[in-house]
Amino acid sequence: MNIELKQFKDLGYVDQLHVAVNVSNETKSQFGAEQKIVPIEPGDVFAKDIGLVALKNNVFIGYVAASKPDHDSFFAKVGSLVVPQKFQGSGVGKMLISSVTSKVVEQDFVPFAFCNQKSQSCFAETGYMEALPEELPPEFQSPFGNQPMIYPRMKLCYILKEPLQDAIDLSVESR
Secondary structure, X not given: OOOEEXXXXXXXXXXXXXXXXXXXXXXHHOOEOOOOEOOOOHHHHHHOOEEEEEEEOOEEEEEEEEEOOOOOOOEEEEEEEEOOHXXXXXXXXXXXXXXXXXXXXXXXXXXXXXXXXXXXXXXXHOOOEEOOHHHOOOOOOOOOOOEEEEOOHHHHHHHHHHHHHHHHHHHHHHO
């Protein structure tokens, strides 16, 4: 599949408007307690800090965004994942999540997401893990109680724990 990823901000205004309307229409068509998707208005798409668009032969096939919910935080919320039904299962969602996560990490932020049942496997396959309640600030809550996922907290913990473990082992041996 020949897919091109573009930054939303790099598209011309008419193309941005087209993408924003597509994203809005897709989220509104899937809205409901069963899907646990928050409808997105076209203006919300323009407000995201990072937006990536997947195109195949210049046809919209997916979108994902990231934004910093709080300017004093080191977290960035990845979400607004939209892949039209006919392109789901093709790897577009994973490609978008992986790419936007890389951009967030490059900016020294910790990505997190709230996943419904459909998106949770895409996030897990790109390195996200279920977050513990204390790993995200209380103001970061899902309106539907979706599963919080965080990237890559386990790796960061291992990096910090290994030297501490060695220090603990040395202090125990010296006694």
